[in-house]
Amino acid sequence: MNPVNVGLLGLGTVGGGTFNVLQRNAVEIARRAGRGIRISRAAARDYDAERLPGIEAVPVTTDAFAVVEDPDIQIVVELIGGYEPARELVLRAIANGKHVVTANKALIASHGNEIFAAAGEAGVMVAFEAAVGGGIPVIKAVREGLAANEIQWLAGIINGTGNFILTEMRDKGRDFAEVLAEAQRLGYAEADPTFDVEGIDAAHKLTILASLAFGIPLQFDKVYTEGIGHVTRADVAYAEELGYRIKHLGFARRTAAGIELRVHPTLIPERRLIANVNGVMNAILVMGDAVGPTLYYGAGAGAEPTASAVVADLVDVTRVLTADPGNRVPHLAFQPDALEEIPILAMDAIETAYYLRLCAVDRPGVLAEVTRILGDQGISIEAILQKEPFPGAAPERVPVILLTHPVQEGRMNRAIQRIEALDSICDRVVRLRVEYLDVD
């Protein structure tokens, strides 16, 4: 089947990320969507071709309206941002019968009601997963995944810049102004940080989430919005002393009298998972009457995380355009004829780190024997703990705990066999695996 033709407006951070993800994962994306997704035309005032390998094959114009008028384009991706001309471009694309994908939270929060009405009339789709929480599929979760629930409240860390600043204030005991300057140097904060630190960006996102949760029209102008500029490092420290963390929270709650919609610095008990979401990461905690609390965590900004959501929307639209409705989303995520027969590894072949607990006779030379056996198998040791015998256990038998660096399981099995054969080892070796789950 022919690839679907996409017109891309904007080749900046998110536009460039979207182009690169579509290029790099083209095969895998087509296996999921049922056909290729191709940027057939793009519009940008200027762009850095070195960051965009393959862009030379795409006609790039400076006239975004030429793309939305192009009869060959089926889906327009708006990644320019801001209110105008984004609004006009999106409305023109819809009028021309094109589906639209956008990451523009300001546009959706402020003009979404108008845009969705136009899309309804024209019978086209408008998708905006990237508008909230970057790469976290939280719009899909609230709109589809939690559709059974009366949603009672939701709370989100939905501005990475603000969370980075508050995290640094806490971790390093530094003041707001100092951390803001650093965030600007690192590129986490804009030269004009108003949208982030005053909470306007978070209010845009909260507007969207509240509509999805409660079934109300978008009402950005009703959101109470307070920034984090007046929070001092002393407040962060006092809050900690009281058992709380300060987070810039978007909060929406259904009450008998009406709906609360507010963005402000908020003290949260430190034992909550969301209180431990740090740095530029985002998380949204949603309370439903049936499901209880669920939480969605991930990168809320950045080129490729945001592109991840944009491309997910492209796949959604492509699946609807392509498949019969009875098979909109393939059962196993990839199309049935696109499953692969990749071998599943035997455990001997996997590689991981290990925790070993040995029962050793407490006499000289035991540790030397054990470490020699490990060394012979090329296994290096990260930590050793020698413990007192447990109350009630024989006094000459002591637990020895070893933490190893990663090694193939086959080698570890051979080492354990030899260790268990030692006279000085008094029981089977307990072997647990260690995974660092390194996400940094």
Added chain:
Amino acid sequence: MNPVNVGLLGLGTVGGGTFNVLQRNAVEIARRAGRGIRISRAAARDYDAERLPGIEAVPVTTDAFAVVEDPDIQIVVELIGGYEPARELVLRAIANGKHVVTANKALIASHGNEIFAAAGEAGVMVAFEAAVGGGIPVIKAVREGLAANEIQWLAGIINGTGNFILTEMRDKGRDFAEVLAEAQRLGYAEADPTFDVEGIDAAHKLTILASLAFGIPLQFDKVYTEGIGHVTRADVAYAEELGYRIKHLGFARRTAAGIELRVHPTLIPERRLIANVNGVMNAILVMGDAVGPTLYYGAGAGAEPTASAVVADLVDVTRVLTADPGNRVPHLAFQPDALEEIPILAMDAIETAYYLRLCAVDRPGVLAEVTRILGDQGISIEAILQKEPFPGAAPERVPVILLTHPVQEGRMNRAIQRIEALDSICDRVVRLRVEYLDVD
């Protein structure tokens, strides 16, 4: 539009929860789905009518096959569990042209390839969000939300019973057998706990997640599965001393040689968010090449959390059956003509707890004046901290920190106005809001 007719197989824990959620949230669910979703017939060997208000209006048979053959039923919900007769019922329903929703992970992990092939032939949908992670919409997240990514690995705490046992062993220093007995008393563990503590249930779920992530056929028999029965409270304590938590993890990773698929007790660095998922809660951490790490957290079992996922699938199927493809999911989650005009509250009307930082002159009677003003407004105090002056600040001016119980913001504003008018208060009051985000 007429409601869609659902045949419900099973009225046990999850079946009863599904019935109750559909009854209680019927209006809201119809606002989202575009039409009602009605249990028009059910099958159960026996059931407790007192737990199921409204069940008297539904014809209940003991013959599940009668439901599957009923020409009025459009969607069959299979909540019987186990391999047979669930497999035969699902295949019969598909052969009869009915869509299927199931929560049965054993069935999907073991017979999914056969079931999906049959569904593809018959042109019907088979949905199974409830099969992994209970109410967490993680199948939707991996299958649709992360469709842009080459998924590199995923790690899940996907058995609540196992996580409850390990959490109790750590928190209370108790042994496996003792905690298992308590879990059985509390109803968290079955009388035969094999599926949970041996990792078989987790292996079923990992099988499904790995297929969605990597585009491979379901291969339950290739999962390496190790239980938690050999983990002692000493291991839990030693791991903690080394900076780790022990979790029963399902882990799938793509390597150059093939795919690792394994369930075993695993040490995880304690600073990872997933290491802090405790009790019966589930969480799945997914690493994509574009989005980076994302995490999905919530209740992995229980009547209404699982029902939340079953009903979400029913809404998905209903939306596809009902709407033109161009508008499968409404933009704002609820149908455009079903949005409500609920008032958004003014900030004066919202209720929350507060953190106040006062600059007070350090002399007798100041605290009495402040607490009297708060008392006059009906504001009660949870904690007071009086701090040393900051280095460099005037020595007679000291910060006083107050934490209040929840109160309406209007009252708090009046109190702050009066506090700021006191001679003994030397600066504006810093006021931050506290949200407990109570999820327990």
